[in-house]
Amino acid sequence: MKMLNEAKELIQDNIRDYGMYIALFIIMLTFSVMTDGLFMSSRNISNLLDSAGYIAVLAVGVMLVIVIRHIDLSIGFLAGFLGAIAAILLMQAGLPVYLTIPTILILGTIIGLCTGFLVAQLGIPAFVATLAGMLIFRGALLLVTEKTGTIIVQNDAFNAIGNGYIPSIMQVNGLHLLSLLVGLMGIIFYVYSALSSRKNKIKYKFDVVSMEIFVLQLLFVSAIIAYITWILAGYNGFSWTVIVLLVIVSIYHFFTTKTVLGRHIYAVGSNPEAAHLSGINVKKITYLVFGSMGMLAAVSGILFTARLQSATTTAGTLFELDAIAAAYVGGVSSAGGVGKVTGAIVGAIVMASLINGMNLLGVGISYQYIIRGAVLVLAVIFDVTTRKRGK
Amino acid sequence: MAEYILEMEHITKEFPGVKALSNVNFKVEKGEIHCLIGENGAGKSTLMKVLSGVHPYGTYKGDIVFNGTVQQFNKINDSVNAGIAIIYQELALFPDLSVYENIYAGNEVKRAGVVDWNQTIVEAEKMLKKVNLKVNPESLIKDLGVGKQQLIEIAKALSKEVKLLILDEPTAALNEDDSENLLELLRALKKQGVTCIMISHKLKEVIAIADKATVLRDGETICTLDASKGEIVENVIIKNMVGREINDIYPKREKRAFGDKVLELKDWSAYDAQLGRQVAKNINIHVKKGEIVGLAGLMGSGRTELAQSIFGNPKNYKTQGDLAVNGLPIKFKHTSDAIKAGIAYVTEDRKGDGLFISQDIKNNISAANLKDVSSNGVINENIEIIGAEEYRKSLNIKASSLQQIVKDLSGGNQQKVSLGKWLFVSPTLLILDEPTRGIDVGAKFEIYTVMNKLIDQGLSIIMISSELGEILGMSDRLYVMGEGEIKGELLTKDADQEKIMQLATQ
Structure with missing residues (x-):
């Protein structure tokens, strides 16, 4: 009885943290029942996680951007553009995979730092700076795929990142x-x-x-x-996608919770003036967060291109909004200073589960968008009301 | 028997834990200029907020009789409709709108529900003539100087057929010419029958313009002085403004000889490009090891700006002059440089720019000194907790654990967390900006005790405070600031409240 009471109290006190896990559980259970267990089948779960991968990676990055009270709308087409560059490097320039991937990651980081320059140094609102970036990268993507159209990637090692599985040994x-x-x-x-x-x-x-x-x-x-x-x-x-995801989650979780820089990010997010007066370089942190965002956009682009085994002219369309939605479902607060890496990942999985489950049930695409929108609103309503109630 | 336009009787207003106004009586005759004076925190602003309906009827005790009838203002609009207009120190104009749009904002000239802009301009010109301001009504507010903006605020008030005009420190941000203009205008308005209440810290102005002056102190009415009886003179006003007993709430510390100069400023100036004015002018001050230097002055005298311009200049003022720490000239590019040089600055507004209130005590205490609790950029939480726990104990922060969120602490405990954060960086010079504002007497005493302990350990302290008692009770030596300048330097043993107030209101 005592234990039950404690469990009840624990859930009440931490309802915000547990909320999305409970939501994920309910969604999974509902779909499992409605699809007679098909949803929880090995093959489907494997497929679901792979399809969540490239959004989840972006969600982690954009979560940190939102934590420091900015936004990044350019990441979708940036991922698409970098994915196309990867395909070009592999297929047209003949660069091996082990050189292509670091090149793309570095390129992504540099582009992210450029966005950081606009926001931190020139003081342009992130919304506008990254909206411009979104248009520019969309154009750049079209430019590099204009002549060839879709670029087919015929490189097994690269494609394995999006489709392959770790060896089984036995x-x-x-x-x-x-x-x-x-x-x-x-x-x-x-x-x-x-x-x-x-x-x-x-x-x-x-x-x-x-x-x-x-x-x-x-x-x-x-x-x-x-x-x-x-x-x-x-x-x-x-799958390799899941492994990449696990590695990124581990690194970012460690980085945000255990390191000085991680602590500084949350300090800047929760009170930029106090952070500055505490000797924290707010500009440096802004560069850092946008730089990491660019790098994760590169990872996302690689995952997506490898998954499709090709770079298309429309790759990356609306990724940014899916990632931002995932971050909000995962409990990030636009007031700044609040948000977890694990939350962003779970948020991405919630959204992917919704899409996957509705596809299994044959729900029309029009209803799918409406339902996803409703879930996003519900998640934020939940977040706002539980925060107000707080201790 | 004079005719009163306003009678505020037995006004009492309490905030949680504080009695801001206690049985205040305040009467203003029709057609006079009545000044309201008192130290910071004496209750002037609160009284005006009660009058204007910011604190609605029912949240205070007492009666407001305006124009012969008892008023019950529930919101600001009620007082505006009754003919009361308040012009605050921070002007409430829209910088990107034109003069005429501003004058009639919220009071638009309409025909059939549609704004008649041509008529608005014609009317605005009339109002501008009334305040003797020659500007094109179509020019934008942001292109005008502060002095002209102030006059436009008054024009805006006049457009609403104001009967009682209240000005809160109208000349604080003005230069001498603009101030003189404004006073001239008030005299002209008086002739037209407008009654005026003016809150001011500048006694010269009060003496020049007031028919009556009411002095508030600690939320009580002390007296109302009458110019026609020759009562509005400097020494009488100052005596009534201060006059508080300094009681025994300041712990004694052992007197020691001071060491070398820890900090010295020579011809230090700071210019705020955003406000377009000099916030500190030709400052020459120094602090010795083991000394508490008080920085007295009224609100807006430039003390916080001076402190921040020293502490790595986070507001990006343009600074000039020489800064030396421990005798060596030094320049700070960022607050982190100042921290490295051993300076710590505990801000005046702990919630605004001092603390991360949504985080726990531990994270707040370690925030400015993570390098000492980490190796290779990775935080060692054990060391961090030990360090934070040390300050929780030594500062006697009352909380269930280090994990408690700072938002949920009382003001005094928040202030201690803020102090702990800065002691954790082991500074040699501590700048305390209003260290005891808004906290109770017990917590104040604790903070004073900590200050003495720090002095014993060889630290130096600059204490910025608006409380004269605190300045006199705690500091060894003090500077008085006014209008961004040092108006005087006193040894505490030679100083008293009157002397400080005299310098501050020069």
């Missing part, structure tokens, strides 16, 4: 062994970091949940990781 009862190992490592890492953080918190007399609830949390999260691993291992295992 199959165990028809399951993908390496994927199982990755999942196991994930669980061990999660349990270890949860334990050490709890130990530290107790040492410094921070509030911690009771032992029972803590064990329950550990079991719950571990079970989810195990379940997803099991589902994926039953098909082709972890």
